[in-house]
Amino acid sequence: MVMIQYEDGRLRVFQSALYCTTSTVMQMSNAVVVIDPTWLPEEVQAIRQYVDTILNGRELYLVFTHNDFDHILGAGAFPEATTIATQTFATCTKKEQVLQEISAFDNTFYLQRPYQVQYPDIHLPIQVDGQELHLEDRTLQFYLAPGHTADGLFIVDKTAGLLVAGDYFSNVEFPFIEDSYSAYVKTVEKAMQLFQQSDLTMLIPGHGHLAKTREEAELRMLFAHDYLQRLPHADEALANQLRETFPFYDAMKKTHQKNIVKAQNERQATN
Template sequence: MIVWRDEHTTLFRSALYETVSTVIATKDCVIVVDPCWLPHEVEEIRQYSDSIKGERPLYLLFTHSDYDHIIGYQAFPEAKVIASQAFADKSGEKKEDIIEQIKAFDDEYYVTRSYEIVYPEVDIPIEGDGKSFSVGGTTLTFFQAPGHNADGLFTIIEPLGILVAGDYFSDLEFPYIYVSSHEYEKSISKLDTILEKYSIRMLVTGHGNPTREYAEIKKRQQDSFDYIRAMRKLIQEKDVEGISLLIEGCKFPRNMKKFHYNNQLLFEKEFIEMGLPIGGVNKGQE
């Protein structure tokens, strides 16, 4: 599973959706980010973190609550959990829905796990932007990142200069927007502040490849802006072919077309809710 390793950072990539789980080791602690997917993959991450941890405390950092990112939670029962306050405050019904998604996945593929499937209990909930949490000389600084879903979190790990971005800034995926395109734009705009205030030496995303190049980080941000703005324009123009061509050349088209279409429906809903015209008429009045 290991696709990247240096003195402090090890990246594990699942066979499913190129999902990335991260283990970061400093002199003060070990941080495991979004351990997933399959049982043997979670176990590999678990064994690796055990092998390097020593006497250091273990933390689980969840970038957001999508079921694929929390699926390995109970394999690390001694870890302290860090996530956004919105992640912690999710209603009981929504938590149950997420757990049901995990159980449905496991049932569909006859997957058996060695641990109970439960929604994570958050020990260190994070509110606001620029808030920090330190363990010795290791500091984690957080920025809220809603838009993809409602409870995303960007995390900067210093002094290593690592930005953990969850399901943003992927080189594999266009924006998958489940909640709000406007919130999504606000979240990816925060990258400018982060790059100005912090020395970012590595960007780690939830799917696809990391990058250590400043120009590539900025390109991924701009690609996301371009997708959102083009989608709005094409919906206004009712340009069905143009919308389809927005993801031309994507790596996994049969699956990604579904996410792209769901984005289109969300954008159209936003237009209707704002009373904005689509193709010269109000979509809701056609």
């Protein structure tokens, strides 16, 4: 059974059975925008079927917040879409590695997909903060968001008051730093600034539940910022806080330890 986490007249957020991963579909008057369609074949198929029922001749866009394999493995189900991601995503030198991760996942669970699995070619690469896609009734803005990965991307719809954040600001995960500690700090501060300067009221993370109010979104940002500030000097108190906050902490605690090492190494390198 495919889960719909949230829906209003122009926005639907799907939630996968795996890792509370979200896939977002946005409707504009002349376009449909799909963000990170994922995980299981029937889940991707449900997103595709929904898009087919609402597309009605409109332009189809497919946006990727980053190139972790779970965020791109549904790309092949939307071959006609105009694709959007960061320039770093487009020029990634580890494309084959990402495809191997998808293959390993599907082989492990005996999954077959009714579409070709491929690393997406990007038609509209995002190179600078504030780059825009002008649609008939609204404009999407894009912001570079490195830190979790080097190729991260934020999508902002000011008309809807919405930030689609990729793998940031989850309520089921603490920050996962796969790229750079310092870049992660700057990206969190960028998101905080976006909320302060714009009339944004909702936030969709890549994993977990959307924040439906400005207050909830800002609390998640403050938590991430506090976590990052404490990370280089992390002690058992921080680990205990994570354990109390996140039900699946035991499955993620190795990531917390890796975060500590990354933060400490970057701090030492700059001293």
